[in-house]
Amino acid sequence: MKNAHPFIKIILKTVFHTFFWVGVYFFYTYFLGYGSNNIEYVNEFSAFLMPTSIIVCYLFLYYLIPNYLQKKKYAYFILYSIYTFIIATCFLILSILYGFVLLENAENQSVIPLTKSLPFIVLGVYMVILFVIVMGLVVYNYLSQIKNEDLKNKFLKTQLQLKEQELKFLKMQIHPHFLFNSLNTIYGFAIAKADETPEMILKLSNLLDYILYQVEKPKVLLIEEVNHLEDYISLEKMRFHDTLKVNFSKDNLNDAIQIPPMLLIPFVENSFKHGVIIDGSIKVDIHLKTANNCLFFEIENSSKRKEEASTGIGLQNIKKRLEMLYPEKHQLEIIDKKDVFKVSLKIEFN
The missing domain is CATH 3.30.565.10 (Histidine kinase-like ATPase, C-terminal domain)
Structure with missing residues (x-):
């Protein structure tokens, strides 16, 4: 993987991310639809949660963590994280309410569409976001160690030469x-x-x-x-x-x-x-x-x-x-x- 062609790296990375978000989607359907008989409603409602989840996760992984946390700008990282969660919560609630309104099935009121209330839905989304952030930190730490080892080996090699x-x-x-x-x-x-x-x-x-x-x-x-x-x-x-x-x-x-x-x-x-x-x-x-x-x-x-x-x-x-x-x-x-x-x-x- 380290010496792979850049194009192959992009393909592998794309495939991995695709599989991950498909897995997140199925997690939402299971989390929201456990005990529900309205599978179609649960699947469509889960799709409304995906854009906010994806945007917030990538914002942390590719902007906030590398630009502020890794550079030890902790105050800025905490401040922008708070802003991100506030804005993300607003968009998430709007997405949930929009899903409730758009997908409301007036013809079949006896079928329970979702088994989770609004706070539990928000909590489920943030569980996914927190998991992605933690895994991102683990990966960044691992890559940082590899980079430090490479720099150390190059330095020692230069000294030896x-x-x-x-x-x-x-x-x-x-x-x-x-x-x-x-x-x-x-x-x-x-x-x-x-x-x-x-x-x-x-x-x-x-x-x-x-x-x-x-x-x-x-x-x-x-x-x-x-x-x-x-x-x-x-x-x-x-x-x-x-x-x-x-x-x-x-x-x-x-x-x-x-x-x-x-x-x-x-x-x-x-x-x-x-x-x-x-x-x-x-x-x-x-x-x-x-x-x-x-x-x-x-x-x-x-x-x-x-x-x-x-x-x-x-x-x-x-x-x-x-x-x-x-x-x-x-x-x-x-x-x-x-x-x-x-x-x-x-x-x-x-």
């Missing part, structure tokens, strides 16, 4: 930054004709494969992200030679856990970028483990001066990604001391 676009934008910021560093490293080795150049190209090829084919996925296996980190660390070790000391420990990794691709590499990039040579080397300690359906990631690098936690694109992006991907389910702590810069991350999985 915006978040997806923002995530893609953040990822695109990471890619050029990462590739720029890697290509600079290979370029330097190629000029020096170093023996490590083929191995570096192979490592970079693996990383490019990961970026091109895995990063567009919403999530990847944790082990794939770890392999990606190890390839990146290998490239950086070649670039820094003996000045980079990396200790990457992995404990009890859960092979079933999945995380968004390139979620951890910005922390590693930041450590290499802002690490300071102390006693001839940049020391970076990385520890990764999973326990109780949680991921724990710590990285610490040597430092001699204060570095803002938001330095560079990487950490800014990762904070935004974590807030969107794991709202209230992650803990990120950044410690910037005199000679150590440390990041601790905990992510809870459902």
Whole structure:
């Protein structure tokens, strides 16, 4: 019905209304003619009640309720409802009296035409009108709930699309930054004709494969992200030679856990970028483990001066990604001391 053609909707609506008013007509004949033998008189008299009933009901359904009650103009709704009932009562009484006069059968006075007096006839008509108003309110309330749900779903869908676009934008910021560093490293080795150049190209090829084919996925296996980190660390070790000391420990990794691709590499990039040579080397300690359906990631690098936690694109992006991907389910702590810069991350999985 919701997605039906407008013409079909009109036909179905017309058929429904027709059946309803036919039912109301038969209700009037039963209500007014119960105990009467003059069936023809009752049927004709019931027809006089239909115009007022139909006009008042549609006036409430298509004008007073949507324009005043639904818009919370309660004073106007009550006022116009009173006017409507007063005018409708006048027309209804005139219709009833006109029916009495027009249909009076002088030739057969022994037959009782109606079994209900004037107040009961008016009451019967207003029973129908009240029923229609109540059913109309129920339908309007139901349609309003459906409309609100549709608007809510559209709003949530729009929010989701915006978040997806923002995530893609953040990822695109990471890619050029990462590739720029890697290509600079290979370029330097190629000029020096170093023996490590083929191995570096192979490592970079693996990383490019990961970026091109895995990063567009919403999530990847944790082990794939770890392999990606190890390839990146290998490239950086070649670039820094003996000045980079990396200790990457992995404990009890859960092979079933999945995380968004390139979620951890910005922390590693930041450590290499802002690490300071102390006693001839940049020391970076990385520890990764999973326990109780949680991921724990710590990285610490040597430092001699204060570095803002938001330095560079990487950490800014990762904070935004974590807030969107794991709202209230992650803990990120950044410690910037005199000679150590440390990041601790905990992510809870459902």
